Amino acid sequence: MSVFEHGFPFDPAYGRTLDQLLALPAPAAPPDFDAFWQARYEAARRVATTPAVGPQEEERDGFRIFGVSFTSVGGLRLGGWLVLPADGPAEHGFVVGHGYGGRQDADDAVPLPLPRSAAILPCVRGLGARSRRPGIPGESDLHVLHGIESRHTYVIGDCVADLWCAASALLELVPDLAASGAGLGYVGESLGGGLGALALPWDDRFACGQLTVPTFGDHPLRLTLPGVGSGEAVRTYRRDHPEVTDVLPYFDAATAASRIRVPVLVAPALFDPVVPPPGQFAVYNALAGPRELHVLSAGHFEHAGGEQEAKExxxxxxxxxxxxxPNI
Structure with a gap:
């Protein structure tokens, strides 16, 4: 039962206890799931990202922040921010995803998880202040349906590729990171968490990742759970387009998590009106490599104690x- 007072016409805890959430399995993968994603990854690695860095925009918390642009799959030029240490060379590297609200500035990621780090903060296609593009909806409930008629055109697949291309751009801009062989860290929340789960299995440039309230987990179950986020848009769309159930299995973050071998820290929530907790926990449960669990009382919901949970x-x-x- 919900432990928070709320005005939603459904229970954002979905009647499940922690023990029940920890028992949820991942859906079975389509037979060509691995081949589908491996091909997409190889295509993204062939892209010449030609990153370009703009003037320094600010300096704070031990980091210098610049505008950056790079090319992703389909020849689409995307934008974001490049973060570098204020003093000395970078000792770590990160790709930092964002939620479905988009990224308007670097405030959601700076300071970085570790000092003396470099990072790229991409805005994936169609979203955020620097990657709005004609023909790609910028509103979450429309963006999540863009191209959903086919696994080959679904925008979520291209957004995953945007993260791979962002990693390529970062390694080109900070060549010491590539030369070290130490591997990158990935950080993503909500949309960024789900995209990260889909991206990590195929890209050995990432050494570890941290996913907060990840979306896209266990689509068959998500389609039965009401909400107020992008998942609700997909659930509503499916009523008139049942054939979408043939597309969604290729974009299931829990299924992908069963292929992740690197260490991952997941922070799912027990109560979340936007990303149903069962899907979040399905991502954690499916992880095939070393994993850590950091349970939040709520996600996408302001509540007393929320600031303390964020600090923890x-x-x-x-x-x-x-x-x-390791330091490079």
């Missing part, structure tokens, strides 16, 4: 990466 998660994230990303 930031501390856990810092420890997690400090233990797994």
């Amino acid at each position: 998660l930031a501390s856990a994230r810092q420890r997690f990466f400090a233990e797994r990303l």
Whole structure:
């Protein structure tokens, strides 16, 4: 039962206890799931990202922040931010995803999880202040349906590729990171969490990742759960387009998580009106490699104690990466 007072016409805890959430399995993968994603990854790695860095925009918390642009699959030029240490060379590297609200500035990611780090903060196609593009809806409930008629055209697949291309751009801009072989860290929340789960299995440039309230987990179950986020748009769309159930299995973050071998810290929530907790926990449960669990009382919901939980998660994230990303 919900432990928070709310005005939603459904229970954002979905009647499940922690033990029940921890018992949820991942859906079975389509027979060509691995081949589908491996081909997409190889195509993204062939892209000449030609990153370009703009003037420094600010300096704070031990980091310098610049505008950056790079090319992703389909020849689409995307934008975001490049973060570098204020002093000295970078000792760690990160790709930092964003939620479905888009990214309007670097405030959601700076300071980075570790000092003396470099990072790229991409805005995936159609979203955020620097990657709005004609023909791609910028509103979450429309963006999540863009191209959903086919696994080959679904925008979520291209957004995953945007993260791979962002990693390529970062390694080109900070060549010491590539030369070290130490591997990158990935950080993503909500949309960024789900995209990260889909991206990590195929890209051995990532050494570890941290996913907060990840979306796209267990689509068959998500389609039965009401909500107020992008998942509700997909659930509504499916009523008139049942054939979408043939597309969604290729974009299931829990299914993908069963292929992740690197260490991952997941922070799912027990109560979340936007991303149903069962899907979040399905991602954690499916992880095939070393995993850590950091349970939040609520996600996408302001509540007393929320600031303290955010501080505790930031501390856990810092420890997690400090233990797994060696200095270069």
